[in-house]
Amino acid sequence: ETIMLLWSFIVSVYGIGGLLGSLCCGYLTTRYRKKKCQMFTNLIMLVAALFVAFSKTAKSFEMILVGRFLYGIGSGFSLNIHPQYVGEISPKKLRGFMNSTVAVFLTLGKLTGQVVGLREVLGSEVLWPWLLASSGLPALVQLVTLPFFPDSPSYLLIQKGNEEAFRKAIRKLWGEGDHQAEIDDIMKEKVAMTSTKTLRVLEVIKERSLRWQLYILMTVMTTLQLCGINAV
Structure with missing residues (x-):
């Protein structure tokens, strides 16, 4: 019964971490910007992956517990930050499609987890720590590639007030075409935000x-x- 209780808590602590990450997301993204918070989330996920990867070697269920909790915090952050960032860096005509990819890749991730969790792949008694740690691989890819992306144009204009960086980010993200309609929308949002209380x-x-x-x-x-x- 004690073992069952411990494993039940290890499973459920992921949700506790997710709740904590979601509650902190709004404050942190406002204070430190979405791109920076997303990179910090990737670091959390990598630390979590290290904990669960070496938990068997250390013979420590506490490391699995901490790893699952950190995974939860990272997921709570990412599921809130990622759709916002993707929506803000996408041109208006592609914004709906780009936001829908979040749900698509979330489902694809679950499918991938089911496949690699098979006993013939990583679901064996020997390899299960690496199965749990495999979630750190997408975090590593994003941590390496995200610095090459600019901050979202709306953040640069509305929160930083940097119009030069705002237009530079638009050119880098959307190319050299005519994006005046999107620029006008962000300008209107900036005016509306000045009279709106958070x-x-x-x-x-x-x-x-x-x-x-x-x-x-x-x-x-x-x-x-x-x-x-x-x-x-």
């Missing part, structure tokens, strides 16, 4: 004008989890 989590909960939107969002996300999608 609400904290408790302020959103207490704000009566947002009550029904909050109820709908909570209902959708709760039923999504209760329908058994994660088990499937």
